[in-house]
Amino acid sequence: MDSAIYVIGIGQTPVGEFWDQSLENLSAQAIRQALADADGVSIDAMYVGNLLASAASGQANLGPKIADNAGLHGIEALTVEAGEASGAAALRMAFFALRSGFVRTALVVGVEKYTDMVGSEMEAILAQSGDYDFEGMQGQMPSGQAGLLMRRYLDQYQPKRAALGVLSILAHANGVHNPNAMYRRAISNETYTSAAMVSDPLNIFDSGPYADGAAALILTADAELAEKRGGAKIVVAAGNTAADALALHDRPDALVFSAVTLSVHKALLEANLEMAQMDLFEVWDAFSIYALLSIEACGLAAHGEGWRWLMEHDLSPGGSLPMVTMGGNKARGFPLGAAGVYQAVEATLQLRGQAGKNQVAGAKHALIQALGGPASTVVTHILSKIA
Amino acid sequence: MEIPRHWRLQKQRYGLLGEVCPHCNAKIFPARDVCPECGGEAKEPFRFSGRGEVYSYTVMNSAPAGFEQALPYTIALVKLEEGPTVTAQLTDVEQEKVSIGMPVEMVTRRIKEDGSPRGMLVYGYKFRPVMGA
Numbered sequence: 001m002d003s004a005i006y007v008i009g010i011g012q013t014p015v016g017e018f019w020d021q022s023l024e025n026l027s028a029q030a031i032r033q034a035l036a037d038a039d040g041v042s043i044d045a046m047y048v049g050n051l052l053a054s055a056a057s058g059q060a061n062l063g064p065k066i067a068d069n070a071g072l073h074g075i076e077a078l079t080v081e082a083g084e085a086s087g088a089a090a091l092r093m094a095f096f097a098l099r100s101g102f103v104r105t106a107l108v109v110g111v112e113k114y115t116d117m118v119g120s121e122m123e124a125i126l127a128q129s130g131d132y133d134f135e136g137m138q139g140q141m142p143s144g145q146a147g148l149l150m151r152r153y154l155d156q157y158q159p160k161r162a163a164l165g166v167l168s169i170l171a172h173a174n175g176v177h178n179p180n181a182m183y184r185r186a187i188s189n190e191t192y193t194s195a196a197m198v199s200d201p202l203n204i205f206d207s208g209p210y211a212d213g214a215a216a217l218i219l220t221a222d223a224e225l226a227e228k229r230g231g232a233k234i235v236v237a238a239g240n241t242a243a244d245a246l247a248l249h250d251r252p253d254a255l256v257f258s259a260v261t262l263s264v265h266k267a268l269l270e271a272n273l274e275m276a277q278m279d280l281f282e283v284w285d286a287f288s289i290y291a292l293l294s295i296e297a298c299g300l301a302a303h304g305e306g307w308r309w310l311m312e313h314d315l316s317p318g319g320s321l322p323m324v325t326m327g328g329n330k331a332r333g334f335p336l337g338a339a340g341v342y343q344a345v346e347a348t349l350q351l352r353g354q355a356g357k358n359q360v361a362g363a364k365h366a367l368i369q370a371l372g373g374p375a376s377t378v379v380t381h382i383l384s385k386i387a
Numbered sequence: 388m389e390i391p392r393h394w395r396l397q398k399q400r401y402g403l404l405g406e407v408c409p410h411c412n413a414k415i416f417p418a419r420d421v422c423p424e425c426g427g428e429a430k431e432p433f434r435f436s437g438r439g440e441v442y443s444y445t446v447m448n449s450a451p452a453g454f455e456q457a458l459p460y461t462i463a464l465v466k467l468e469e470g471p472t473v474t475a476q477l478t479d480v481e482q483e484k485v486s487i488g489m490p491v492e493m494v495t496r497r498i499k500e501d502g503s504p505r506g507m508l509v510y511g512y513k514f515r516p517v518m519g520a
Contacts, residue, residue, distance in 0.1 A: 119452075120449075120454075123452065124451035131474075133392075133396055134473070137509065138498065139451060139453075141450075143447075155487045200445060202445065249471070249474045
């Protein structure tokens with residue numbers, strides 16, 4: 001049997017706008033929390049998930065920058081970039097390193113410093129996750145891609161408009177109880193439907209707010225280390241990364257997130273589990289339409305029927321398939337390339353039984369999924385609690 | 388400045404020059420190295436008619452650097468009559484008159500301004516409603 005990959009430490013900073021803190025400050029906070037949580041194990045390798053730093057902070061080569069500042073000397077340290085899914089991709093690389101046997105203990109850090117730059121220059125940097133020559137050069141950016149998909153979905157399937165708000169409203173309700181969430185207040189359906197437009201028909205409550213933040217995970221392939229730490233044993237049971245065409249216009253059907261289908265299917269297959277066995281699903285709600293299309297692509301609903309599925313199911317922590325349990329990208333806040341690591345930290349809290357008022361009772365399997373662009377890159381992981 | 392890059396893409400931007408696959412006859416835009424339909428090598432130039440229809444559209448209320456002066460602008464996915472879809476701005480049309488399925492045609496317009504004092508202007512395709520359609 002393949003060796004298990006244990007999660008033995010987690011850390012996260014609050015998500016928000018931290019004008020007085022740098023990339024490495026935020027990273028060090030999350031790393032130190034994770035090290036304390038893991039009883040101070042020694043780290044062999046660090047994988048940093050980040051999207052913006054090379055352009056927004058003028059800083060590439062984050063491995064040494066972050067490792068040195070956090071006092072982690074003599075380790076392997078480098079960045080993994082996969083658009084907004086960078087953090088989840090860093091976790092995937094750590095998983096490979098541990099499974100290979102070359103690395104015994106790995107640190108995954110997702111960090112994003114969104115507020116180092118403001119205005120249209122930042123919008124241009126955000127557009128980098130799309131196709132620069134044929135989307136970016138038309139003035140396109142992520143919110144516009146989501147706007148195109150949402151308009152088409154509304155026209156083609158005629159859903160109730162309120163269906164797109166279901167997860168947004170739930171995310172805000174869950175964010176109330178997450179001390180690290182950017183927004184800790186519930187919103188009403190009226191607030192959702194009357195919100196200002198970002199890229200019509202997409203409004204501000206259809207969009208996860210970009211923010212600063214860092215989250216960290218410590219993983220080991222050493223069962224003795226996991227034993228020594230004690231507590232619930234959480235493992236990364238499986239993972240998968242899938243790629244679609246980068247640009248929306250290069251897909252045979254833009255409303256079909258085919259990389260989501262591939263990624264989920266392969267991850268479940270590897271874990272020898274079925275969708276119905278998942279106790280929670282941290283779906284990617286960077287934009288409400290992305291979550292809706294992901295739900296359809298995962299096979300939870302037929303294409304064009306996901307909006308109905310959203311309205312008919314209880315997705316709260318006590319419901320049939322809890323989603324965005326700690327507020328998701330919408331209310332926890334959306335620290336871009338760091339968000340995939342936040343998902344893993346939040347799933348670990350759920351599996352350990354440490355999610356407070358948002359606890360999913362008896363959670364054993366958590367599905368988490370991060371998208372780079374409109375599901376151009378999809379990274380899926382399954383975290384499980386084992387006996 | 389990105390002169391080499393814009394120079395490299397000028398035929399695609401000014402003339403909607405794509406490719407036709409010599410193996411399966413698929414029309415391809417933007418140009419790519421491998422045909423998405425059959426997996427063969429794609430390299431025969433093909434000039435698109437520039438006619439198509441709106442598959443979807445959205446109105447941008449914020450913009451990347453170089454596009455601010457056009458705000459608010461409409462971006463569409465335009466399905467070309469030869470098959471491929473392109474991302475492009477719509478022009479010469481009031482936003483509230485745009486609809487899915489609307490016939491459009493390609494025109495050449497200024498698409499981006501480099502904000503620096505001696506910055507370059509980038510020209511390329513946009514789409515407008517077909518006259519009389």
